[in-house]
Amino acid sequence: AWGAVDRALYETALAAGYGWAPDVNAPGATGVSPYPVNSRGGRRVTTNDGYLEPQRENPLLTIRCEATVDRVLLSGRRATGVRYLTGGRVREARADRVVLSAGAVHSPAILQRSGIGPADGLRALGIAPVVDLPVGAGLQDHPLSIIGLPLAEPWAAGADDRYTNVCVRYTSGGPGGQPNDMMFVACNQNVLALARADTGRGAGAILVWVNQVYARGQVVLRSADPTALPFLDQRMLSDVRDLQRLRDGVRTLLELARARPVAELGDGRFDEVNAELLAAVDDDGALDGYLLRTAGDGQHPTSSCRMGDPADPATVVDPGGRVLGTEGLYVADASVLPSCPRSNTNLVSIMVGELTADRLD
Incomplete structure (x- = not known):
């Protein structure tokens, strides 16, 4: 009402x-x-309601709750999985492809902890740079x-x-x-x-x-x-x-x-x-x-892992969402938007996820 x-x-x-x-x-x-x-029924249909709940029983899907991703595991520049914290323990999950969807705040943080980001800033934190990219730059709201x-x-x-x-x-x-x-x-x-x-x-x-x-x-x-x-x-x-x-x-x-x-x-x-x-x-x-x-x-953070022309020095991911200089590593959330849209970001973020899923299928 x-x-x-x-x-x-x-x-x-x-x-x-x-x-x-x-x-x-x-x-x-x-x-x-x-x-x-x-x-639906007077309540907002969240992405959890619309996408995750219907797939909880899918035998091809494993959900790790109360887990914090530390970094992407890399073999050279190829993504091979992620390291995460859960229940006070460090665990690893292995995969042929890794897609980060942690949002415009945490996707760039995960990349930087993985050695993908501004090289000088990473060295200052004791992180060995793997790929020097402007990860985190360009944030808008x-x-x-x-x-x-x-x-x-x-x-x-x-x-x-x-x-x-x-x-x-x-x-x-x-x-x-x-x-x-x-x-x-x-x-x-x-x-x-x-x-x-x-x-x-x-x-x-x-x-x-x-x-x-x-x-x-x-x-x-x-x-x-x-x-x-x-x-x-x-x-x-x-x-x-x-x-x-x-x-x-x-x-x-x-x-x-x-x-x-x-x-x-x-x-x-x-x-x-x-x-x-x-x-x-x-x-x-x-x-x-x-x-x-x-x-x-507006709590609409975007553009901290910008998508664009690989020749553009501001670009972090290519038009397919792949992190430049890596193999098998993608980002699919509002962080890839080149700029903050003239709208709320909920629908466009869902669009990015659906499009990336279709392309990787």
Whole structure:
């Protein structure tokens, strides 16, 4: 069911001139749209539900739970399996081909622990380089900023309200901006702003994110220990084109938040909850500083093992997903995307997995 923030953003955005696009996935769709949901019985169908559960009894499939992959086992430059930790013990699994699908954070970390990555950085950690590649470089995500909506009791989210159902995609017209390079999102429950506003039942939000990203960061291995998390140097908003568009987007979103019916949802604490933003919003420098301090990410990390032309020095995997300079080693997750798409990454990540599986079959 749509929540109060969904309905309010829908009405306010339409009144402000944004068009209605009933199918957000239709070619050329732009404006106000409902989110399509891959659901069954009111619950999201996860990749585990859709892909793993139906195959659990397959005799050709072995699942190792509560296991952490340390590194890829290599014979020269040919992948022969993986070493992993489970139950406090080190084990190995052997295979003719290895496909990493640990995501844009952990796939590059596994490769680097295996000696595949920036040679100087690996040597500094005591890891012998096998293939010198820009593994971890190029990391991208969607930067976002949140406006808190402390809701009056009648508008508080109920148990049947999804936290978001409505988005507004639009074209900024800013430098470098392509169609639908920006997006507003309604949040009936402020799950994306736990550190920035009330987290109780009456906390809603609207947010803006940069859908087309230019800034790039990196996934940096800090230790050869597989239990040590890598460092994410996101460099969020380090490209002025991203910063300028988020600055403009926040100001536009604030206008929508102050307009009816969004403004009618509040419990009177809007200025208090958003005091830091409101103090900075009229000055470019102050607002940029606020955004650089507080911007979050869409939790859509991509591009840390980029796919591309093998002659391109930024490339890690070839168009077939094979890690350059190796044999029998592939990556199949969002890390191979050349750049962060102007969309959520769930569907495109599934597409990468399905396409890689078809090619390797």
